[in-house]
Amino acid sequence: MDTAVRSPLAAALAQTKDPVLARRLLDRVKDLAERFIARHGRPAAIMEVCGSHTHALAETGVKDALRGAVRLISGxxxxxxxxxxAEIDAMIALAEGQGRIIATFGDMLRVPGSRGSLMKAKVEKGADVRVVYSPSDAVRIAAEHPDREVIFLGVGFETTIPILAAAVAEAEALGLRNFSLWMSTNLVEPVMRHLLESGEVRIDGFLLPGHVATVIGRQGFLFLAEEYRKPGVIAGFEVNELLSSLYLLLELLLAGRAEVLNNYPSVVREDGNPAARRLMERYFVPVDQPWREMGIIPQSGMDFREAYARFDAKRKFPVRVGKPKPTACRCGEVIRGLIEPDACPLFGRACTPEHAIGPCMVSSEGACAAHYKYLRA
Amino acid sequence: MSSQQVSLEHGEGGELSHKLLREVFVSRFGHAEESKWDAARLAVPEGRIALTTDTFTLQPLFVNGCNIGKLAVAGTVNDLTVSGAVPRYLTAGFVIEEGFPVRDLVTIVDAMAAEAQKSGVRIVAGDTKIVKRGTIGGVIINTAGVGVIPPEFDLHPEAMREGDAVIVSGPIGDHAVAVLAARGELGVMTDLPSDCTSLYPMIRRVRETGAAIRFMRDPTRGGLATALVEIAEDFGAEIEIEQEAVPIRPEVEGVCEILGYDPLYFASEGKAVLIVAEADAPRVLQALRETEEGKEAAVIGRIVGRGEGKVLLKSALGSRRRVLRLQGMQLPRIC
Known part of the structure; x- marks a missing residue:
């Protein structure tokens, strides 16, 4: 039975991954890349600040095809x-408490803590850890189990924060007292500013995250051009969306124009999604947030407003954990774009997706996992 | 009887057990004669037989296009088929929870009888055990199967060589998506049916062409990627797959993109991977495409060398990456 959808929309979507178009686009990207090298004596350094882009660039073969022509850095x-x-360790300790149901996105499950992981807590200690697709599923679990405390692990960027807020709104409407969120969220703009100001890594331009941009809009990235004179292109996730965005970015670089372009206009609006932002601002406020190996970055995460503290798992269930156990994992340098995954001495030897030492090897969006799966020689 | 529920008494060997066996199983499987003995007594032709067993769990038990009974017959028929055998006899062992509706059991058994008929196999022996409520999710079925390997048609993996074609009989991953949808994990994203079906009628057509088939496997648990990696490693073949040639339905691709899964690891329950001599690939493909199950069959790659067994996936851009076994389980990602 042929269940293919035949519609103009489907045809347009098929264009985004048409292999013939992909090969033509690749040639044109390479031409511009060569011109950049001829002018600057080195390949253009382009950072992607989206885990899904990291995965897509590797999976589609774009990163491999541009080896030596463009330096693609995972941010x-x-x-x-x-x-x-310390947050990861706290979440694992939280899961080990009695009478709790921990609901989480799947890729948190195997992230290694200083001792064990959520998966280990589930298998070895009988912790009730459940993988859900959306925080709303956790609200449903809470409604079904009024005698248990249900805690959702709220990890994510601007794409995720509005759906966390939506879950709180649902729990509020249902009058649930047994639902809470462990907030450990991140905002894109502060960390990009942090990277640019640290000057640790040379970045010529940015491939900007299409999903986050649906929420904050093109306007959310204008600071790059206006304050840092860096160009950026908002990109989708299919092979031709990636290649055409790289093409536009190289054009901007060659023309010396610091602009932010929206190359994902089917999804991203100039002002993003104001309703989603209002929803997240209703429940959460920006807070200083610790990042892995980057320390605390001011106003770089979101946490509960005082009025909604009853949904705050950190207040309901104070967890004390010691200082994280240091390892030889160089994840901190990988996520800042300072090293490629295979520069880490553990990569592919002590640290593999089966026995991950750092989170970058666990998540499908992690630079190490993408490198291991798609780019190893 | 069909309005009732299975109880522990049905497993005690008394009148109730007898009634359950006679009314639900014996009549549908048509093995009245064999049921008089403690074992089915069967004629075995000259030559070699293939023998396999598999235990089936499916949650939920009823999925669009498939139930655990259909799966239990098709799964074992398919293991025999891709091993080069003509499936002949099956046994069926049931572990049933107390309280399980007899009506549902009848639906499952009917599906088994119908599926067996498609390949001309007979279910000649069976067993039931009843266990406490809430222990196994309704019913678990074990099927064992015997097939006969015709000497004039055997598979020859040792003859695998550079240039051999890798063919898949249709789009991959439908079963996995149907199960996810039946579990309510996809919202209203899709109502794609499972591809669960017996491969024997389709493969019989291929065999009739007389083509030199080196090897076959059905990409069930672990998906196409795992099936190919196993073939490559077991027979020291380097396999190169063209990413764009692998048939995947838009629904399956969409689910994978949204959830961060890789369709290469999604189970199919009615597909075969065939390694075929280069010269014979066109007629194998034609024979497959003449069947309903195989009409979307495609050549997806080639054997490119012998030696270290590995699978490479070539992207549209010409880059190659190594395909590995799945690491752990596929987990939905954050955004």
């Missing part, structure tokens, strides 16, 4: 990877 865009180790 701090994988939510699991940038979460501070």
């Amino acid at each position: 701090p865009g994988c939510p699991v990877c940038v979460t501070d180790q």
Whole structure:
């Protein structure tokens, strides 16, 4: 039975991954890349700040095809990877408490803590850890189990924060007292500013996160051009969306124009999604947030407003954990774009997706996992 | 009887057990004669037989296009089929929870009888055990199967060589998506049916062409990626797959993109991977495409060398990456 959808929309979507178009686009990107090299004596350094882009660039073969032509650097865009180790340890300790149901996105499950992981807590200690697709599923679990405390692990960027807020709104409407969120969220703009101001890594331009941009809009990235004179292109996730965005970015770089372009206009609006932002601002406020190996970045995360403290798992269930156990994992340098995954001595030897030492090897959006799966020689 | 529920008494060997066996199983499986003995007594032709067993769990038990009974017959028929055998006899062992509706059991058994008929196999022996409520999710079925390997048609993996074609009989991953949807994990994203079906009628057509088939496997648990990695490692073949040639339905691709899954690891329950001599690939493909189950069959790659067994996936941009076994389980990602 042929169940293919035949519609103009489907045809347009098919264009985004048409292999013939992809090969043509690749040639044109390479031409511009060569011109950049001829002018600057080095390849253009382009950072993607979205874990899904990290994965897509590797999976589609774009990163491999541009080896030597463009330096594609993975930035701090994988939510699991940038979460501070002490936070991870606290979530695992939280899961081990009696009478609790921990609901989480799947890729948190195997993130290694200083001792064990959520998966280990589930299998070895009988912790009730459940993988859900959306925080709303956790609200449903709370409604079904009024005698248990249900805690959702709220990890993610601006794409996720509004759906966390929506879950709180649902719990509020249902009058649930047994639902709470463990907030450990991240905002894109502060960490990009942090990277640019640290000057640790040379970045010529940015491939900007299409999903986050649906919430904050093109306007949310204008600071790059206006304050840092860096160009950026908001990109989708299919092979031709990636290649066309790289093409536009190289054009901007060659023309010396610091502009922010929206190359994902089917999804991203100039002002993003104001309703989603209002929802997240209703429940949460920006707070100083610790990032893995980057320390506390001012106003770089969101946490509960005082009025909604009853949904705040950190207040309901204070957890004390010691200082995280140091490892030789260089995840902190990977997420800042300082090193490529295979520069870490553990990569592919002590640290593999089966036995991950750092979170970058666990999440499908992590630079190490993408490198391991798609780019190893 | 069909308005009742299965109780522990049905497992005690008394009148109730007898009634359950006679009314639900024996009549549908048509093995009245064999049921008089403690074992089915069967004629075995000359030559070699293939023998396999598999235990089936499916949650939920009823999925669009498939139930656990259909799956239990098709799964074992398919293991025999891709091993080069003509499936002949099956056994069926049931572990049933107390309280399980007899009506549902009848639906499951009917599906088994119908599926067996498609391949001309007979279910000749069976067993039931009743266990406490809430322990196994309704029913678990074990099927064992015997098939006969015709000497004139055997598979020859040792003859695998550079240039051999890798063919898949249709789009991959439908079963996995149907199960996810039946679990309510996809909202209203799709109502794609499972591809669960017996491969024997389709493969019989391929065999009739006389084509040199080196090897076959059905990409069930672990998906196409795992099936290919196993073939590559077991027979020291380097397999190169063209990413864009792998048939995947838009629904399956969409689910994978949204949830961060890789369709190469999604189970199919009615597909075969065939390694075929280069010269014979066109007629194998034609024979497959003449069947309903195989009409979307495609050549997806080639054997490109012998030696270290590995699978490479070539992207549209020409880059190659190594395909590995799944690491742990696929987990939905954050955004």
